[in-house]
Amino acid sequence: MSTQVARLPKKIYEKELSRLHTKLARLQRYIRLREKKIVVLFEGRDAAGKGGTIKRITQPLNPRVCKVVALDKPTERERTQWYFQRYTAQLPCAGEMALFDRSWYNRAGVERVMGFCSDREYHEFLRTCPTFEDMLIQSGITLIKYWFSVSAEEQARRFQRRIDDPKRRWKISPMDLESRSRWVDYSRAKDQMFLYTDRPQSPWNVVNSNDKRRARLNCISHLLDTIRYEEIPRPPIALPPLQEHQDYIRPPMDTQRFVPDRYESMVKPRKKPVNRG
Numbered sequence: 001m002s003t004q005v006a007r008l009p010k011k012i013y014e015k016e017l018s019r020l021h022t023k024l025a026r027l028q029r030y031i032r033l034r035e036k037k038i039v040v041l042f043e044g045r046d047a048a049g050k051g052g053t054i055k056r057i058t059q060p061l062n063p064r065v066c067k068v069v070a071l072d073k074p075t076e077r078e079r080t081q082w083y084f085q086r087y088t089a090q091l092p093c094a095g096e097m098a099l100f101d102r103s104w105y106n107r108a109g110v111e112r113v114m115g116f117c118s119d120r121e122y123h124e125f126l127r128t129c130p131t132f133e134d135m136l137i138q139s140g141i142t143l144i145k146y147w148f149s150v151s152a153e154e155q156a157r158r159f160q161r162r163i164d165d166p167k168r169r170w171k172i173s174p175m176d177l178e179s180r181s182r183w184v185d186y187s188r189a190k191d192q193m194f195l196y197t198d199r200p201q202s203p204w205n206v207v208n209s210n211d212k213r214r215a216r217l218n219c220i221s222h223l224l225d226t227i228r229y230e231e232i233p234r235p236p237i238a239l240p241p242l243q244e245h246q247d248y249i250r251p252p253m254d255t256q257r258f259v260p261d262r263y264e265s266m267v268k269p270r271k272k273p274v275n276r277g
Contacts, residue, residue, distance in 0.1 A: 005210045005211050005214075006211070007211050007213060008211055008213040008214045008217070010213075013213040013216075013217065016217050017056060017216070017217065017220075020217065020220045020221065020224070021059065021060040022060075023224050024057065024060055024061060024220065024224070025060050025061070026229065026231050026232075027224060027227060027229045028061050028062060028065050028066065028097075029231075029232050029234070030229040030230060030231070030232055031065060031095060031096070031097055031229070032065050032095045033095075033232055034095075034232075035094035035095045036094070036095065036097075036142065036227075037091075037092045037093070037094060037095075037096065037097075037139075037140055037141045037142065038092060038096070038097035038098070038141070038142045038144070038227065039091065039092065039097075039098050039100065039136065039141050039142065039143050039144070040097065040098070040099045040100065040144045040145075040146070040223065041100045041103045041105065041143075041144070041145045041146065042054060042099065042100060042101055042102070042103075042146050042148065043102060043103065043105050043109070043145070043146065043147050043148070044146075044147050044148030044149065044150065044207075044209070045148070045149075045150055045155060045179065045186060046155070046159075046175075046176045046179050047150065047155050047158040047159055047162070047171075047176070048148035048149065048150040048155070048209050049148050049150065049207075049209040049212045049215050049216070050101060050102075050146075050148050051101060052212055052216060053148070053207075053215060053216045053219050053220070054068055054099050054101055056216050056220065057099065057219075057220060057223070058099065065095065065096060065097060066096070066097045066098075066099065067092075067096065067097075067098055067099070068098075068099050068101060069087075069090040069098050069099065069100045069101065069103075070100075070101040070102065071086065071087075071090070071102070074086065083104070083107065083121070083124075083125065084104055084132055087100075087103060087104045091136070091141065092141070104125075104129065104132075105129075105193065105197075107121065107122065107125040108122070108125060108126065108129075108189060108192070108193040108197075109186065109189055109190070109193065110175070110179075112189050113179075113182055113185045113186055113189050114175075114178070114182075126192070126193075126196040126197075127196075129196065129197055130196065130197060130199060130201075130202075133197070133201070133202045134201060134202075137201060137202065142227060143202050144205070144223065144226055144227075145202060145203070145204050145205060146204075146205050146206075146207055146219060147190070147194075147204050147205070147206045147207065148207045148209040148215065149206050149207065149208055149209060150209050150210060151210055152183055154210045155180070156180070159172060159176065159177075159180070205222060205226075207219050207222075
């Protein structure tokens with residue numbers, strides 16, 4: 001049976017996304033002025049839509065307030081550290097929100113399935129992860145976890161689009177292809193991960209992502225509802241008058257190196273305004 005779903009119309013999607021972006025801007029002001037610390041984890045299979053959702057969340061926000069954490073594989077030195085150490089270095093300070101594009105749950109997913117960690121390291125993670133997250137929450141961090149769920153058929157379609165499109169080909173790696181051949185192993189790993197870490201204090205929120213547009217809107221809406229922010233009014237803003245020229249003389253234009261305008265011929269000249277008297 002096909003799992004393909006009807007796609008949300010683009011016009012509705014863009015209108016609703018614009019509305020949610022306004023709310024995200026208000027949330028950002030609340031986080032900064034109330035000195036909140038927010039951590040949001042985005043997990044799921046490859047091509048499930050995590051990156052696209054993160055991009056839409058950050059689009060209207062100040063990167064000094066909302067940062068994206070997307071760590072590469074650990075270095076030789078990092079492999080000798082306490083497992084959570086390189087993630088704690090990325091946690092937000094007061095007035096910041098950190099969005100983790102994959103997180104410490106790598107150990108329960110890709111590392112477990114691909115054999116990048118030992119059985120002892122894996123079971124130690126499952127044992128200590130709830131305690132680690134409790135420590136974050138008790139320190140004043142709001143922790144929100146999302147799992148993006150995509151069907152095997154839809155993942156295949158997205159992978160094929162990446163293979164066919166030179167602009168997207170960088171998004172697919174040998175590891176992605178390997179994950180396809182281990183679909184059931186990843187399913188088992190996800191189920192075991194949920195068994196140990198889906199708790200009332202830090203629950204997993206599952207996002208149905210077969211339709212990317214709906215997944216993005218649903219996730220952003222849920223995020224806004226979960227943080228329970230309050231709108232902080234802004235004082236009125238008025239542009240100041242320009243400084244007078246006084247004795248300033250601008251250097252000749254031909255003394256500066258301008259980037260060539262390669263598209264000048266493609267722009268239609270503006271019509272002169274008609275004087276209707």
